[in-house]
Each structure stands twice: as C-alpha cells, then as structure tokens.
Amino acid sequence: MPELPEVAALADFLAERLTGRTVAKVRPVAVHVLKTFDPPPTALEGAAFTGVTRHGKFLDLAAGPLHLVVHLARAGWLRWRDALPEAPPRPGRGPLALRLELAGGGGFDLTEAGTRKRLAVYCVRDAADVPGVARLGPDPLDGAFTQEVFRGLLRGNRHRVKGVLRDQSVIAGIGNAYSDEILHAARLSPYRLAGDLTEEESTVLYQALDSTLRSAVERARGLAAGDLKAGKRLGLRVHGRTGEPCPVCGDTIREVSFADSSLQYCPHCQTSGRVLADRRLSRLLK
Incomplete structure (x- = not known):
C-alpha cells in the first residue's frame, strides 16, 4: 500500500507533469471506483490542472474549480503514460479502473490488482468534501506536529x-x-x-x-x-x-x-x- 512517502513522491511527480496541462478525457472503466457522482468526473474535461497536493494518503489533483481526489488503497496504483492507446479502454476483468487523457497526448491510468476492490476516486469542489480527508488527523511532516x-x-x-x-x-x-x-x-x-x-x-x-x-x-x-x-x-x-x-x-x-x-x-x-x-x-x- 502506498503510504505518506510514496504519495508525497507521486504528488511531486504528477505536479511536474500535469500543472498547466488540460484534461481531454476522463474514462472510468470500473464503475465501483467512483465514490461521487455530482459533479461527474467528466466535468474535469477542458479544465487545466493547477497543482497536485497530498492529504495523508490521498492525492489531490486540482483542475479549474474541481478536485480529483484519489486514494490508492492497498492494491491500487497510478501508471503514467507518455502515450496512450488510440482505442478507448473497455470494461472488463483487467486491473484498469480509470484513464485520464491529456490534451496533446499522454496521461495516466489508475489500476488495481486483486479481487478486493478499494481504490477510490472522488470528483469534488473541495477536497474536504471527501469524508476520509475530513477525518484526517495532523500530518506528521507538518511543522505544527511537535x-x-x-x-x-x-x-x-x-x-x-x-x-x-x-x-x-x-x-x-x-x-x-x-x-x-x-x-x-x-x-x-x-x-x-x-x-x-x-x-x-x-x-x-x-x-x-x-x-x-x-x-x-x-x-x-x-x-x-x-x-x-x-x-x-x-x-x-x-x-x-x-x-x-x-x-x-x-x-x-x-x-x-x-x-x-x-x-x-x-x-x-x-x-x-x-x-x-x-x-x-x-x-x-x-
């Protein structure tokens, strides 16, 4: 399971590659991964990423007025791809759960191995609207954590x-x-x-x-x-x-x-x- 250090590194990795880039398509492949419905994840399409941050083990990808918040859980992972297949992904038994395509090419896949599906994706107006984020205790790397x-x-x-x-x-x-x-x-x-x-x-x-x-x-x-x-x-x-x-x-x-x-x-x-x-x-x- 990715924990604070890996999620922090993922946030830095994505901030470098996403900031300023525009979302072309959000393609949910496994419906169970979506934990919110209003706004839908397709509302991100056409918005430009403004930054990527971390809340505990949650990734927070800000695009326009919305946030795509991801919890990778035990067996989830984010796979960056400089080039994506031309054909849209199809629902099936494979590990692919969601694909985000960027204008100009590239993007990332969210995948999850195993049978216990806990990968969670939220599209929200404020990261604090995610229950797991709202319940978080203090961050141990924050200067206030004395x-x-x-x-x-x-x-x-x-x-x-x-x-x-x-x-x-x-x-x-x-x-x-x-x-x-x-x-x-x-x-x-x-x-x-x-x-x-x-x-x-x-x-x-x-x-x-x-x-x-x-x-x-x-x-x-x-x-x-x-x-x-x-x-x-x-x-x-x-x-x-x-x-x-x-x-x-x-x-x-x-x-x-x-x-x-x-x-x-x-x-x-x-x-x-x-x-x-x-x-x-x-x-x-x-």
Missing part, C-alpha cells in the same frame, strides 16, 4: 501503539509498513499501549517517526512513479522481511498475522526477546 502535540495524542490512549500510528484520524499518512519501521527504530513492542509509554519512550518514538518518514521521503524523491514500489521495499528494514536477520542485532525478524494484514518486528530489539503469538500458527506465547 513533540508536545504527539504526546497529547498518546496521553490516555488505551489502544496498542501500532494501531494508534496507523489510525488516520490520529496521525495522517502512516500505514502498516512504516508503523513497523517506526516501532523498530524506537525499539518498542507493537503491543504496548500508547497511553502507558513513559515520557522518554514517547520522545524516542516521536524522533523515530520523524526520522523514518523524512528518510523515506528523501529516498522516494525524484523517483518515477513506476519505481516507487521497488524503492519502498528496498528501504524497509523489518516490514516484509520475516525470517531475515535484523539489520541492528542479527536476531530473526518475526511476524504476527491477522485476517488481512501482518506485522513484522525484531524480538531482541522490541520485545525483550519474547516472541509474540501468531494466531495463524496457533501459538500461545505472548
């Missing part, structure tokens, strides 16, 4: 810190992968309750959050859209690396699986050597 603000979000919170980091209404933009990376850098168990962290632990976590995200943004900066997924994987130290040695201590990276996701962690660095229960394997040790 250590004191972060401590206030944790204070009294009785949820596990892994879930708090992923909760978009608490902090915008962090998903499964970077929450694993942040907790590894902070040497904290994903099962710690956020409200139980000491002042020192919350300080370390804040610093790990800031450095992990900013490093990831720098790695992604300047990459073409097609290279962002591979670039993300190369930069991850624990997430998606079950069975590999921890790059810090050499212990084996472990996994806990859930219904539709999993987390990775290092027992030595994060849980004082204890292996967390993986319900998929019916382990009892926590």
